[in-house]
Amino acid sequence: MAFWEHLRAYREKLDITQTEAAKVLGIDHSALSKYEKGSLGISIELLTKIKEKYKIPDEQFLYMLQDKRYKSENPILEARESKARYIETFQDEYVDKVIHIKEYRDLTMDIVNFADNDKDRRNYILNRWKKD
Numbered sequence: 001m002a003f004w005e006h007l008r009a010y011r012e013k014l015d016i017t018q019t020e021a022a023k024v025l026g027i028d029h030s031a032l033s034k035y036e037k038g039s040l041g042i043s044i045e046l047l048t049k050i051k052e053k054y055k056i057p058d059e060q061f062l063y064m065l066q067d068k069r070y071k072s073e074n075p076i077l078e079a080r081e082s083k084a085r086y087i088e089t090f091q092d093e094y095v096d097k098v099i100h101i102k103e104y105r106d107l108t109m110d111i112v113n114f115a116d117n118d119k120d121r122r123n124y125i126l127n128r129w130k131k132d
Contacts (some may be wrong), residue, residue: 004038006064010054011036013079014086024053024090055085 001009011021017130018036021117025046042050051061063070072078098104107125114122 001069002038002067003042003064004036006067007042007050010056010064014054014083016086025049053089055082055089094100100132 011018016024018032019029022032025032026049027046032038035042035046047065050056056064088094110125111122114125
């Protein structure tokens, strides 16, 4: 499995979109798409940033770079732990900076309250927020 295939698979395991990943990495969405298709080479600096931002463990990252399949004893648990590491970093970098903004808190509460009860309303709020 080539590095670019590992890169895409790991991002998908984190359950993040290319758009979110590109923002986190500070690159253009189209560039990330090309990296994940193997049509654009990745610089050493970006490799370092990918490892850091995705919170990829050292041993697994080495396997990815060597085009080897990483064998996990418990892939489901590992996927959960990888996602938890990413979410924790995301919170540290982004949420902590906006939590003091009243509108952010209001939006968050609206999304959570509508998440279970009214998915149409939740989607309306999210789409409206994206337009503004």
